[in-house]
Amino acid sequence: MEAVFSYLEKNKARFISELCDYVKFPSVSAQPEHRKDMTQCADWLANHCREIGLETRLAETPGNPVVVAKTPRAKNSHKPHYVVYGHYDVQPAEPFELWKTPPFEPRIEGTSLFARGASDNKGQNLAHLKAAEAYLKTGTELPCDLTFVIEGEEEVGSKNLAEFLRNNRQELHCESVVVSDTGMPSKKHPALTYALRGIVAVEIILHGPSRDLHSGIYGGTVDNPAMALSQLLAQLRDKNGRVAIPGFYQDVAPLSAYERKQFARLPLSIPAYQKLLGVRKLFGERGFTPMEQRSARPTIEINGLTSGYQGEGSKTIVPSWAKAKLTFRLVPNQRPSQVRAAILKQLKKLCPPTVRMEVKAGHGGEPYIVSPTSPHAQAGLRALKAAFGREPILMREGGSIPIVTDFKKILGADTLLLGLALPDDNAHSPNEKFDLECFAKGMQMSAHLWQELAKKT
Amino acid sequence: MEAVFSYLEKNKARFISELCDYVKFPSVSAQPEHRKDMTQCADWLANHCREIGLETRLAETPGNPVVVAKTPRAKNSHKPHYVVYGHYDVQPAEPFELWKTPPFEPRIEGTSLFARGASDNKGQNLAHLKAAEAYLKTGTELPCDLTFVIEGEEEVGSKNLAEFLRNNRQELHCESVVVSDTGMPSKKHPALTYALRGIVAVEIILHGPSRDLHSGIYGGTVDNPAMALSQLLAQLRDKNGRVAIPGFYQDVAPLSAYERKQFARLPLSIPAYQKLLGVRKLFGERGFTPMEQRSARPTIEINGLTSGYQGEGSKTIVPSWAKAKLTFRLVPNQRPSQVRAAILKQLKKLCPPTVRMEVKAGHGGEPYIVSPTSPHAQAGLRALKAAFGREPILMREGGSIPIVTDFKKILGADTLLLGLALPDDNAHSPNEKFDLECFAKGMQMSAHLWQELAKKT
Numbered sequence: 001m002e003a004v005f006s007y008l009e010k011n012k013a014r015f016i017s018e019l020c021d022y023v024k025f026p027s028v029s030a031q032p033e034h035r036k037d038m039t040q041c042a043d044w045l046a047n048h049c050r051e052i053g054l055e056t057r058l059a060e061t062p063g064n065p066v067v068v069a070k071t072p073r074a075k076n077s078h079k080p081h082y083v084v085y086g087h088y089d090v091q092p093a094e095p096f097e098l099w100k101t102p103p104f105e106p107r108i109e110g111t112s113l114f115a116r117g118a119s120d121n122k123g124q125n126l127a128h129l130k131a132a133e134a135y136l137k138t139g140t141e142l143p144c145d146l147t148f149v150i151e152g153e154e155e156v157g158s159k160n161l162a163e164f165l166r167n168n169r170q171e172l173h174c175e176s177v178v179v180s181d182t183g184m185p186s187k188k189h190p191a192l193t194y195a196l197r198g199i200v201a202v203e204i205i206l207h208g209p210s211r212d213l214h215s216g217i218y219g220g221t222v223d224n225p226a227m228a229l230s231q232l233l234a235q236l237r238d239k240n241g242r243v244a245i246p247g248f249y250q251d252v253a254p255l256s257a258y259e260r261k262q263f264a265r266l267p268l269s270i271p272a273y274q275k276l277l278g279v280r281k282l283f284g285e286r287g288f289t290p291m292e293q294r295s296a297r298p299t300i301e302i303n304g305l306t307s308g309y310q311g312e313g314s315k316t317i318v319p320s321w322a323k324a325k326l327t328f329r330l331v332p333n334q335r336p337s338q339v340r341a342a343i344l345k346q347l348k349k350l351c352p353p354t355v356r357m358e359v360k361a362g363h364g365g366e367p368y369i370v371s372p373t374s375p376h377a378q379a380g381l382r383a384l385k386a387a388f389g390r391e392p393i394l395m396r397e398g399g400s401i402p403i404v405t406d407f408k409k410i411l412g413a414d415t416l417l418l419g420l421a422l423p424d425d426n427a428h429s430p431n432e433k434f435d436l437e438c439f440a441k442g443m444q445m446s447a448h449l450w451q452e453l454a455k456k457t
Numbered sequence: 458m459e460a461v462f463s464y465l466e467k468n469k470a471r472f473i474s475e476l477c478d479y480v481k482f483p484s485v486s487a488q489p490e491h492r493k494d495m496t497q498c499a500d501w502l503a504n505h506c507r508e509i510g511l512e513t514r515l516a517e518t519p520g521n522p523v524v525v526a527k528t529p530r531a532k533n534s535h536k537p538h539y540v541v542y543g544h545y546d547v548q549p550a551e552p553f554e555l556w557k558t559p560p561f562e563p564r565i566e567g568t569s570l571f572a573r574g575a576s577d578n579k580g581q582n583l584a585h586l587k588a589a590e591a592y593l594k595t596g597t598e599l600p601c602d603l604t605f606v607i608e609g610e611e612e613v614g615s616k617n618l619a620e621f622l623r624n625n626r627q628e629l630h631c632e633s634v635v636v637s638d639t640g641m642p643s644k645k646h647p648a649l650t651y652a653l654r655g656i657v658a659v660e661i662i663l664h665g666p667s668r669d670l671h672s673g674i675y676g677g678t679v680d681n682p683a684m685a686l687s688q689l690l691a692q693l694r695d696k697n698g699r700v701a702i703p704g705f706y707q708d709v710a711p712l713s714a715y716e717r718k719q720f721a722r723l724p725l726s727i728p729a730y731q732k733l734l735g736v737r738k739l740f741g742e743r744g745f746t747p748m749e750q751r752s753a754r755p756t757i758e759i760n761g762l763t764s765g766y767q768g769e770g771s772k773t774i775v776p777s778w779a780k781a782k783l784t785f786r787l788v789p790n791q792r793p794s795q796v797r798a799a800i801l802k803q804l805k806k807l808c809p810p811t812v813r814m815e816v817k818a819g820h821g822g823e824p825y826i827v828s829p830t831s832p833h834a835q836a837g838l839r840a841l842k843a844a845f846g847r848e849p850i851l852m853r854e855g856g857s858i859p860i861v862t863d864f865k866k867i868l869g870a871d872t873l874l875l876g877l878a879l880p881d882d883n884a885h886s887p888n889e890k891f892d893l894e895c896f897a898k899g900m901q902m903s904a905h906l907w908q909e910l911a912k913k914t
Contacts, residue, residue, distance in 0.1 A: 091772060210735020213734060216654060220742065221747040224758050226690075231694075233691075236684075277667065278666050279665060282679060284677050290678040294677045299672070301672045301773075307759065311549060313613050314820065315487065325765070325766060354736070398676060399674055400773075428672075
């Protein structure tokens with residue numbers, strides 16, 4: 001193992017430059033104009049996996065291809081098999097003007113590498129590839145067989161991954177799936193995440209007059225779609241920060257006293273947290289702490305509003321339509337289909353007869369929870385401790401990785417969530433970054449992990 | 458006068474082609490990128506006035522210049538003097554994709570000329586210039602001295618016109634101001650407008666976190682500015698379509714029984730009106746007819762909403778800020794300053810402590826009302842009747858021409874509103890048009906008007 005760790009140490013600078021190459025691709029899956037960048041990014045990644053020594057192929061899907069890269073394995077290998085999941089697609093970079101430097105031109109400042117996708121998920125996933133490279137290039141025997149599955153549609157709901165998993169169920173049969181796409185509270189607190197929130201996305205468009213109308217000539221005789229939308233949205237969250245949709249909370253599993261105790265152990269300074277987010281005052285569901293609110297309670301968020309004139313100055317119109325993009329975060333044991341039905345029912349009930357409502361149901365993902373005391377989780381905790389030299393903590397994560405549910409349903413495998421992102425990594429925000437120390441420790445953690453996992457089997 | 462009318466008839470085709478040249482300028486005063494187009498449009502117009510035979514100058518202002526063009530006058534002229542007001546700036550053309558043909562490439566279909574500004578106000582104002590041309594080019598004596606005042610900032614609140622009027626008060630001293638920038642119910646209903654609504658514009662920005670946040674990682678702990686904005690806006694209009702701001706209605710003059718009778722005489726088919734606007738159901742202040750709602754009652758309109766991600770697909774963020782553009786239409790005797798103060802007070806009261814509110818007070822304009830039985834108004838009615846061959850009607854207009862109040866205050870002059878726009882002219886909307894029959898009748902009306910006005914003095 002010495003050879004592995006010395007290889008990781010010696011090649012640090014090259015790994016960083018490779019990550020820079022990787023994040024240069026504007027692989028924004030949500031935006032059709034980046035289709036070509038998606039392909040180029042997938043090609044680059046596949047070639048990189050081949051250079052590392054992995055048996056690599058691009059698996060086509062109706063959308064973006066999946067990179068499948070396997071460690072070379074003995075004929076009748078009896079080694080335990082693990083799938084390492086990641087994604088090469090990134091969030092849209094808008095609003096561009098808030099980036100200090102362009103999102104797809106990586107910039108290093110101190111120990112931070114700034115670029116869209118640096119943390120979510122290119123950097124985190126690359127750490128695992130580099131650990132595999134270290135084993136392969138030093139001729140050190142890997143105690144496990146590994147298959148990297150790196151998709152290009154995570155940020156748009158992984159709509160083709162389930163089908164891919166079903167089509168490759170045998171090849172992907174594994175002990176567990178390993179994913180680094182979550183966070184840790186600080187560099188001093190390496191963390192294993194045992195639960196994730198799910199998601200339901202909905203887009204609402206209220207149609208009013210057939211065109212924008214002169215608000216002087218016609219204003220006062222027709223409903224204003226932007227006002228109708230505001231009044232509709234306003235009714236979806238109550239004063240206590242709760243989602244005001246009948247049936248929304250019906251399947252929410254209450255937090256156990258044990259879990260609330262774990263939450264209370266997590267480091268959180270309210271003033272520091274407020275400063276981090278740039279708000280004067282926090283706001284969340286009454287009766288829960290911020291740590292609980294952000295990871296163990298369901299939410300409603302308006303992600304975007306669009307209506308009428310948005311340019312400089314004023315334009316005196318009654319806009320023809322108004323649109324809102326919404327996402328709801330779900331917790332165990334909410335089901336996206338039940339929640340979506342409840343949302344649509346309430347929207348229909350609230351929509352006034354003066355506008356026509358169009359609802360586009362977006363992606364959905366189930367929440368996830370797994371036992372932190374399983375042998376896999378324990379191996380993960382040991383690997384974290386070995387790499388970071390600190391006692392790791394157990395946590396829930398507020399984000400969604402919908403495909404974790406697919407791994408369970410289709411492959412029958414639990415997922416080990418070993419996140420390397422820091423709270424100020426600005427995932428999904430302007431000036432996203434990845435900490436290069438976390439990058440290096442992540443490689444070490446991955447190198448340890450296969451040893452620890454092999455021990456337990 | 459025969460020479461005048463025959464000149465108008467013979468040169469019809471050229472006039473249309475000149476209007477086409479005029480509307481080709483994208484003179485959008487609200488958008489800084491069109492500053493150059495503003496200048497070029499003003500230059501074109503000034504040259505055109507000179508060719509007609511008017512003594513023309515460009516009066517500079519801190520914003521766009523005012524075109525001042527005078528009929529040549531005798532040394533100690535005792536003719537009555539009238540100011541003809543118009544504006545060469547136009548509304549923004551967005552959304553471009555809804556235009557059948559580009560907004561600044563005029564297209565003639567039947568008797569309609571499609572282009573941004575065709576009706577509001579280039580075509581309507583040009584009709585008066587063409588009538589003056591007919592007098593001047595045929596050597597027919599004009600019974601009145603005329604001064605055309607054509608500004609370039611009407612669509613952004615005429616912010617420099619009052620100062621211009623003050624600086625040129627003596628030169629502009631006049632019997633009355635003549636403006637064609639309003640509408641008539643149909644070609645069969647030429648109309649004199651005796652009242653206008655005022656306006657107050659306000660822009661609200663709610664600031665939340667210092668950047669867009671990942672809604673999974675942080676969602677649930679901070680207020681969502683788009684939701685806060687929706688909840689704030691929702692409270693500004695009640696179920697009865699009334700503006701829910703204390704003190705907003707305090708100065709509203711009640712409609713007299715006589716006025717409500719006049720309104721009832723105006724032609725309006727509800728199904729045809731709904732079809733025109735493309736709505737299934739009308740909505741307005743309870744207790745008033747649509748004709749009253751659109752012209753004699755105050756309103757609140759959201760002109761635009763902006764927040765977060767607006768592109769394709771979804772982006773799971775808590776947006777950093779949310780913005781709404783609002784305008785309120787005012788009626789006699791509301792005062793913009795009093796109304797604005799009432800609005801700001803209520804906004805402050807409603808804004809939650811979880812977001813920071815920024816309010817930009819936009820332009821304001823007072824409502825206007827004048828007696829329809831004055832000699833000027835009577836002359837206007839006769840000119841309309843002579844040109845259109847129909848009994849003109851008296852009406853209120855829902856739009857705002859804030860400078861009408863300035864004419865009263867600064868020049869001491871009432872304004873004759875002789876609108877030539879039809880209800881389906883799409884002023885401020887995509888596919889704006891001007892009816893070429895109204896253009897022709899408008900020239901005749903203007904030619905008659907100076908005769909009728911001279912009679913009365």
